[in-house]
Amino acid sequence: MKLKIDQFENFVKRNCISANKLLKTLGGKKYTYRHLKIGRQIGYDLAREMFNALGEWTFLSLVDLEEETLDGFKAKYIQVGNKLY
DSSP, X not given: OEEOHHHHHHHXXXXXXXXXXXHHHTTOOTTHHHHHHTTOOOOHHHHHHHHHHHOHHHHHXXXXXXXXXXXXXXXXSOEETTEEO
């Protein structure tokens, strides 16, 4: 899974938040945004936190699941309502 950088930057700009601050709030480290911007993979924990915080539709618009399917991603966790645990 990779972050769709252009869509992510538009999302944070529309919501008047910092990309680094958002990713840090979701459990990323200091250089997470820098690494994702150059094309590194998103870890499953960060992806789960993005899914829970932003919702399924926003998550799908910001994350390229590559060869993973949404159902396959959600199957790795226990789903209670709209949250993955």
